[in-house]
Amino acid sequence: MELFWTLVLSTIVVGLLLLLLHEHSSRNTTMPPGPTPLPFIGNMLQLNSKALHESFMELNEKYGPVMTVHLGPKPLVVLVGFEVVHEALVQQADAFAGRAMSPLIKELSLDFGLVQSNGERWKQLRRFSLSTLRDFGMGRSRIEEWIQEEVKYLTEEFRKTKGSPCEPTLFLSRxxxxxxxxxVFGQRFDYQDENFVKLLTLVDENLHLFSKPISLLYNIFPALIKLIPGHFNKILKNVNEIKQFTSAMIEEHKATLVSDSPRDFIDSFLIKMKQESNNPDTEFNYDNLNITILDLFTAGTETTSTTLRYGLLILMKYPHIQEKVQKEIDMVIGRDRAPAMEDRRKMPYTDAVLHEIQRFIDLLPLNVLHMTTKDTVIRGYTIPAGTMVAPMLHSVMFAKTNWATPDTFNPSHFLDENGCFKMNSSFMPFSTGKRKCAGEGLAMMELILFFSTLLQNFTFRPTEDPANINLSPDSKLIFKILRPYKFMAIPR
Structure with missing residues (x-):
């Protein structure tokens, strides 16, 4: 009798599951194809929770360049390859310009500011931020001089190590x-400033915390934030401490503000807040200022410093490439003056190496998740408004059809047959379209000036056999995080 009822209950359960799957498929007949999801958990059992992009690349072989994958109960449209990513983000820019709002970000009250906002808020803040950043020198000679000055401090710090092994993370991030x-703040900080070092430590720690699988689970099953709050509370504590720092900077600026003479980004935003104080629909308020500062500080620190750190590790693994870059620097610039942006066009190999570093390290393999702003059609599939979209940068920068040796570090990807620099349309580490990184120009200027100055002054040697250097990241869920390592900066 027990066996009979077991069989009956099993039949009922299976029937209900099939019914749910049928209802789901009938509601989404025009959505892109994808693996059949299970109720509640979606396709999670079929995905590598530590490297979603690797799972998506495998699924792409079966389902094509536009597919639907369910992270828990929520559908995620995954775009694979340059053609479809470009079609969505450039040719249908408005439709795919939304930012997916994760429950974790919302719970942390980070849905203000430049990176995570949507609609009119995002439009106003992006327009203002781009204009203000240009006013304060981004992409111009003024910021070039600031970078040249800062790299002098950095080279001096490396000289103090006297060629002994050191861990480069804090050197480069400062x-x-x-x-x-x-x-943003109108000032630089001394490398020994305790508050500055603490701030950088908090940002780095949160990057690691956001890259843990449990953060992904928080976004898929938000109830876990309340049920298993320990990980969330660590992130929240760090966010609040960072906000305390930015809030203190805002208050200092308020006390010394001169309305017709802005000194930096914060001053400009405060002036804009005063100008729009009678506008009930304004997005220029304290919350947006605080989170925009946090966005600019985090994005302006982590991506470029990680690229530098990753790049130096690659050059130590391939010392012949480091030597070739140094020879080009010596020939074009010499040792008696600081590198400048005008030198770039005379150093095609160095430029190619820098581009190949960015392609190869693939910092944001999934891209920052987008969201459709309206019902839209792509490749014959209808994507409803409000659907999460992953335009995979990994699939663009590692495509076998676009790169000669995508899985190998190869500066020739950016050189023509005459050794001149050539751009590849599939190079998009800063994404593309309307959500393209606002700081791309600044980041490229920093990379060129930091790398060329460091390699002009030092040869970087590993503490182990170059053949044993491991280039694989410690984490690759959202942001590729490099394993800790030490090097020796040997003065030239």
Missing amino acids: AVSNVICSI
Whole structure:
């Protein structure tokens, strides 16, 4: 009798599951194809929770360049390959210009500011931010001089190590961060400033926390934030401490503000707040200022400093490439003056190496998730408004059809047959379209000036056999995080 009822209950359960799957498929007949999801958990059992992009690349072989994958109960449209990513983000820019709002970001009250906002808020803040960043020198000679000055401090710090092994993370993050600090806060910080070092430590720690699988689970099953709050509370504590720092900077600026003479980004935003104080629909308020500062500081520090750190590790693994870059620098610039942006066009190999570093390290393999702003059609599939979209940068920068040796570090990807620099349309580490990184120009200027100055002054040697250097990241869920390592900066 027990066996009979077991069989009956099993039949009922299976029937209900099939019914749910049928209802789901009938509601989404025009959505892109994808693996059949299970109720509640979606396709999670079929995905590598530590490297979603790798799972998506495998599924692409079966389902094509536009597919639907369910992260829990929520559908995610995954775009694979240059053609479809370009079609969505450039040719249908407005439809795919939304930013997917994750429950974790919302719970942390980070849905203000430049990166995570949508609609009119995002439009106003992006327009203002781009204009203000240009006013304070982004992409111009003024910021070039700031970077040249900052890299002098950095080279001096490396000289102090006297060629002994050192861990480069804090060296590079302090230097890179000071560039964006000059624009946002109107000042640079001493490398020994305790509050500055603490701030950088908090940002780095949160990057690691956001890259843990449990953060992905929070976004898929938001109830876990309340049920298993420990991980969330660590992130929240760090966010609040960072906000305390930015809030203190805002208050200092308020006390010394001169309305017709802005000194930096914060001053400009405060002036705009006063100008729009009678506008009930304004997006220029304290919350947006605070989170925009956090966005600019975080993005302006982590991506570029990680690229520098990753790049130096690659050059140590391939010392013949480091030597070739140094020979080009010596020939074009010499040792008696600081590198400048005008030198770039005379250093095609160095430029190619920098581009190949960015392609190869693939910092944001999934891209920052987008969201459709309206019902739209792509490749014959109808994507409803409000659907999460992953335009995979990994699939663009590692496509076998676009790169000669995509899985190998190869500067020749950016050189023509005459050794001249050539751009590849599939190079998009800053994404593309309306959500393209606002700081691309600044980041490229920093990379060129930091790398060329460091390699002009030092040869970087590993503490182990170059053949044993491991280039694989410690984490690759959202942002590729490099394993800790040490090097020796040997003066030239």
